Amino acid sequence: MNAPLRVARCAIVCAGLLGLGVQAEVPPPGRLLASNCFQCHGTNGKGPGFDTIAGKSPDEIYKKLREFAAGKEGSGIMARHAMGYTDPQMRAISSWLSTQR
Amino acid sequence: MQRRKFLHHGSSLLLAAQPFLAWADDDRSKKRRIQRESEGAVNSTAPNPNPTANAKAKSRVIVIGGGMAGATVAKYLRLWGDAVDVVLIERRTSYTSNIMSSLVLTGQRSLASLNYGYDNLLNAYGVQVLIDDVTDIDPLAVRVKLASGTQLTADRIVLAPGIDFDPVPGLGASDRMPHAWSAGPQTALLARQLAAMPDNGVVVLTIPKTPYRCPPGPYERACLLADWMRQRKPRSKLLVLDANMDIVTEKDNFTKAFLGLHGGMIEYYNNAEVTEVDPSTMSLVTRAGTFHNASVVNLIPRQRAGALVARTGLANATEGRFAAVNVLNYASTLAPRIHVIGDASATTQPKAGHIANQEAKVCADAIIRSLAGLAPDPAPVTNSACYSTITMRSASWLTAVFQYDPVSSTMQAVPAGSAASVGWNGDNYEQMAIWFKALMADSFA
Numbered sequence: 056m057n058a059p060l061r062v063a064r065c066a067i068v069c070a071g072l073l074g075l076g077v078q079a080e081v082p083p084p085g086r087l088l089a090s091n092c093f094q095c096h097g098t099n100g101k102g103p104g105f106d107t108i109a110g111k112s113p114d115e116i117y118k119k120l121r122e123f124a125a126g127k128e129g130s131g132i133m134a135r136h137a138m139g140y141t142d143p144q145m146r147a148i149s150s151w152l153s154t155q156r
Numbered sequence: 157m158q159r160r161k162f163l164h165h166g167s168s169l170l171l172a173a174q175p176f177l178a179w180a181d182d183d184r185s186k187k188r189r190i191q192r193e194s195e196g197a198v199n200s201t202a203p204n205p206n207p208t209a210n211a212k213a214k215s216r217v218i219v220i221g222g223g224m225a226g227a228t229v230a231k232y233l234r235l236w237g238d239a240v241d242v243v244l245i246e247r248r249t250s251y252t253s254n255i256m257s258s259l260v261l262t263g264q265r266s267l268a269s270l271n272y273g274y275d276n277l278l279n280a281y282g283v284q285v286l287i288d289d290v291t292d293i294d295p296l297a298v299r300v301k302l303a304s305g306t307q308l309t310a311d312r313i314v315l316a317p318g319i320d321f322d323p324v325p326g327l328g329a330s331d332r333m334p335h336a337w338s339a340g341p342q343t344a345l346l347a348r349q350l351a352a353m354p355d356n357g358v359v360v361l362t363i364p365k366t367p368y369r370c371p372p373g374p375y376e377r378a379c380l381l382a383d384w385m386r387q388r389k390p391r392s393k394l395l396v397l398d399a400n401m402d403i404v405t406e407k408d409n410f411t412k413a414f415l416g417l418h419g420g421m422i423e424y425y426n427n428a429e430v431t432e433v434d435p436s437t438m439s440l441v442t443r444a445g446t447f448h449n450a451s452v453v454n455l456i457p458r459q460r461a462g463a464l465v466a467r468t469g470l471a472n473a474t475e476g477r478f479a480a481v482n483v484l485n486y487a488s489t490l491a492p493r494i495h496v497i498g499d500a501s502a503t504t505q506p507k508a509g510h511i512a513n514q515e516a517k518v519c520a521d522a523i524i525r526s527l528a529g530l531a532p533d534p535a536p537v538t539n540s541a542c543y544s545t546i547t548m549r550s551a552s553w554l555t556a557v558f559q560y561d562p563v564s565s566t567m568q569a570v571p572a573g574s575a576a577s578v579g580w581n582g583d584n585y586e587q588m589a590i591w592f593k594a595l596m597a598d599s600f601a
């Protein structure tokens with residue numbers, strides 16, 4: 056009695072997983088956060104606008120963000136913007152942007 | 157490159173099948189769909205998580221409204237969710253930017269330079285664009301009816317209809333008091349009226365009660381017009397009638413500009429809500445008194461979400477003016493599969509194009525996750541940024557970063573990441589043009 060049931064349950068579970076698999080486009084970490092940069096630096100960090108920020112090393116982008124947030128790059132709009140993020144958020148933004156070319 | 161080419165090709169196929177019934181209820185052509193997806197499997201450089209995916213129909217999202225919010229959500233649903241079909245429904249064949257449109261009044265920009273079409277959304281991202289009018293939305297069946305008679309069903313609908321204006325008692329159909337707050341013919345009309353005004357004219361600009369579209373907008377327009385009048389109509393005056401108790405944003409800069417730089421030109425009245433107007437005598441009755449014989453009146457009425465929101469029964473916030481939403485995914489609090497973004501939703505964020513663009517990205521990301529059976533990002537971040545013209549050659553700036561607060565379930569401005577410039581200068585004016593170009597490209601290209 057039990058064995059066929061288990062098979063049936065497995066079939067349902069597998070079908071369910073497959074169903075999910077069909078549209079499983081799990082957003083990469085940091086992408087949505089980094090999209091806050093796109094309005095000024097272009098979609099995916101490049102394009103018309105301010106400096107291209109795509110494709111630099113994660114350390115380089117993170118260091119720059121920290122400098123802005125610490126006020127070492129003046130008190131302009133980008134400095135204020137950088138001050139709005141937590142340290143882990145800056146790391147996530149930097150590492151996602153570094154994957155873009 | 158290859159992917160873009162493919163999308164263009166696939167979309168052309170669908171568009172060629174006018175009158176666009178690929179989505180009408182469930183009579184979509186499976187054959188065409190499968191053909192398109194198998195091409196995708198060959199040409200696409202994107203990794204395919206599961207080879208059996210092509211056998212299953214894609215998810216569908218309908219976006220209503222092709223402004224800043226609508227264009228951005230359509231673009232990002234396709235950019236981030238290749239397994240999502242997106243149709244954008246918009247009445248007009250192109251969008252005219254409200255941002256920068258006050259510069260049309262001073263002759264510094266043309267309306268044509270503020271026009272954005274939808275070709276890029278189709279060609280680069282495969283967004284299907286329908287020029288049509290939505291007459292009815294069934295929020296439970298997730299179905300829309302169009303003026304052309306077409307019916308479309310989807311997995312989700314994103315409403316981005318922008319704002320509508322309250323009727324002003326006495327105004328009727330007169331064109332003598334344009335709002336010019338939805339860029340287009342009214343902007344051109346107001347520009348003509350200003351240009352034709354005699355040198356000793358009185359211009360009235362009214363500011364509605366909050367929340368309205370672009371909080372600094374009316375104040376920056378006042379500053380810009382005052383500078384233009386000083387050069388072109390130096391004996392004129394500008395009366396600013398503000399329905400609010402005080403300047404609602406960037407108070408330091410606008411106070412300094414109104415009292416100092418433009419002190420000889422601007423008279424500012426607070427708590428001056430307009431209750432009635434008479435275009436034949438160019439009069440306005442306000443809570444701060446009655447003003448007669450204005451030469452030009454820029455009457456910006458109080459605002460509410462685009463009519464479709466109330467018609468769908470979703471205007472359940474701000475005294476029935478705007479739609480309450482969950483800011484993790486911008487779903488209506490009344491209809492979980494209908495999302496409302498941009499100026500039409502009621503949130504703690506300003507109603508403006510830059511942040512509408514970011515709300516659209518949060519919404520697109522959450523929809524893609526939801527269609528994959530995942531919860532939305534639990535800690536979304538948005539940002540608002542803009543420049544305000546203080547003169548015809550100088551500007552200030554205003555910016556804010558918003559973080560999700562799980563206690564209040566709202567987006568809260570981070571104090572350290574929210575500020576205005578101290579004063580204004582020509583560099584900001586130059587940067588404003590770069591910001592605008594980038595923002596429009598991120599939304600429409």
